[in-house]
Amino acid sequence: MTVPEHDADVLPPAERDTAERDMAQEGTRAEQRLQLFAYLQAPEHHTYLAIMRLFTSTLLADLSADEVAAALVGAERDGRIDAGESEIGTVIDRLRRLVKWGNLVVGRRETIASSIAEFQHGSVRYQVSKLAVRVQRDVDTLLHVPEGAREVSRELLPAIERGVTEISALLSEALSAEQHDPAAKPAGQAGERLAEQVTTVFLQHAELAATVRDFYAYLGQVVTRHHLAPEEISGFRNLLVEYIQMVVEDVLRHTRTIAAALSGITSRREELLRVLGPAEDLGAEVERARGRTEADWQELTDWFVDSPGRPSQVSSLREATARAIGSLLASVRRATSDGGLMPGRRGDLLKLARWFDEAEPDRAHQLYAATFGLHSARHLQPAPDYDSDNHEVAWRDGPVLDVPVNVRSRGDRGARGRASRVLHDPMTEEALLSEARAEKRRRRAAAAELTAAAAHPTEIRLSTDALGVLCELLTKAQAQREHPDDTGWARDPVHRLQVTIRHTEGHETRIGSSSGTLTLRNTALELRGDDTPAEAGTGTTANSTVSGGSR
Known part of the structure; x- marks a missing residue:
């Protein structure tokens, strides 16, 4: 429960205490969940990744420290983890840290052991937590994602169009079956087919939305670069002009039918959720499949249908495409025109950075002086204004001088921005014409x-x-x-x-x-x-x- 700050003072004392306690618990729960990512930044993250992959590779994994240590021997032999990481003492320490972060949970079972140490190692079992499975699954997916653009699954659009249209028909059939036989199972076979179609549509839309987000995220990091090589411009031109145009055309062609079907389902959403089954049947702690809550359907509708003050994702996609094409055309003009804005300095700066990286210390000092002209007795710019009168502070520890974007990215000190519109002034124009006639x-x-x-x-x-x-x-x-x-x-x-x-x-x-x-x-x-x-x-x-x- 989250209470706005300006409303907290008007609540009764008991309710205010409850609200503050709920907010504190919510913040604590968030901090605990963020601890699930701690093993990724640990110095021994290679060992932790190997352990987590071992637990998530099978269903209902239940492993002891000895079994984990035996499995890590192969990874240590192949060089995937450091030497000594498969020792039992080290493995127990790694497992305890994963338990502390919430990635693993501890369990026990009966075991036959010949010593107390063997009993302790064998009786303590470890299982992976539900959220840790998701974290590790996302990590493995991220590590295998290529750097290039992700293809948009536009072939899912006609499937989603057929699916939402069929959902309306199946809902009518299920409601009709309930009216004829109220004592039978809710909605009968029509209800089962309806649930199947709802799950399919939401899975298809989730895949489509993910591919669109990934593609435009890649596109955004590319078109905003000021400096593009000629071969890059050619490749992005084909990507934007041909591929994106095809994607946008497909989205716009199917959006009208999908939006009309979703608008019809909106008025019958309560009946649809009732037919799919109430959440109480499974318990409050169970995470339900997509399409079983009001929020899921609202999210799906907002993706295709515009609402007052909130454009749909389809409209955002169209605007993002227009901005991307405009950015590409600007890059082409900068690369092909002789005048206008100065070309980007990205290539020059990368070359200079490579020279610095390869240079010895003495050579680096000479290169720095030759590049920036900051010799001991030369001052090309006045010193920045300091906020304090402490003259004992070295320049490298003082305030940072804010360099304008045009100087930082293009090496151009000219004023940026749009030129002011010239206003028509007939009196000044006549005065200038009279002056010109008198001079003549x-x-x-x-x-x-x-x-x-x-x-x-x-x-x-x-x-x-x-x-x-x-x-x-x-x-x-x-x-x-x-x-x-x-x-x-x-x-x-x-x-x-x-x-x-x-x-x-x-x-x-x-x-x-x-x-x-x-x-x-x-x-x-x-x-x-x-x-x-x-x-x-x-x-x-x-x-x-x-x-x-x-x-």
Whole structure:
């Protein structure tokens, strides 16, 4: 019995004490059950595994310490357990520890012995507990499970569809038999066939659900990797695009019929459980077969049928498939595109880890310094902020600096996340367009002023805008000259304005403006341009040369 914390204070004292006692007993029972896994982490776990396999290999195993020691001799000879583990004293210690953890239970039987020690060893018998059998069975299954994907038993879907449909028909037949002969055995032969079909359906669904969970668990640990080799991408592409599509199509095709049959059974669930037999017939401590309780049928229904606020496992399967395909496509884009996000550093980090593992201590220090650049006198980043003022704490014992995911997994310091949506701002847009039009008018006027100045080489005095355009063209013309004696030129194609500079020893070119006088020593300047800009129409062309000394 579990009582919410906020409701404990409103209970009467007697009921509150009972509830607290039940909660304490429940916690103690859970701790005791967790002790069943203790032998798996013990230093002598190979010996414990051999002992537990010996007890679970036969039904109703009843063994003494001598019999266990004799069976361990072969395992010790083959090297599966350490030397000395088959000695009787060691075996007794291992068996007592298993009894303490709850994996074995102690029993006694009459025996004929020639000594007290032989009587003690032979009369004490050991049997395996029920929960320990399950633990060992799961352990052996886990140790033999391959690392790859597990095939989904999708062929069970049509069997489950036929089974739940037949359950509805058998239930109607069993209820009809009860009405005709109430004194007969509940439901008669129809009830037996109904129980058989219920057990079959739940076993089939348990296998289907287990294969789906295992397959998608494997898929999840793969598609979340940032770095995938090309051959891995090809294999996972076939796995996702072909196999998963086939699985999802089969699930969706049979789900509608299964969901409709389960919905019909839901309204008659009490009658179904009554026909299958009440739990009191077997006792409260007996673990019943699947399909004999309300919770079993609710779990089966929730797997196929959506309920308000709780999507079914079929819906979750469809969403998980979509996420997996999206993750694979992202991996393909990262592996094939030249731009965008930087590729994962997983391969590089694994190679670096292998170098460190194979290196000698001196070589490892050199490799560390060369890789991270953390030499004695170099600091690439500021030290992290410490929470305390204790400067005697070494950096390796201080707080850990939180490294962002993009730096840790991709080596990229750029900001992650989605770009903000650009809002439409008509006032700002109009202001920018007006500014651009004004700049265009100023440049057109500056180009026209330079064209007019070319017609009057002796009176060159420019405005600030015209001098800026001229300096821009002079910079481009100067960039074309590989040697000071070369001739350079630059052109503004929009306004048909060209500037040419030539080296002329002893000449100076002076251009006045409101900002000052531009002096070009040992340089002759030539301006060529139309009387009107290119976009304003056609006009006459004025050519002139501004040489040193003219003003």
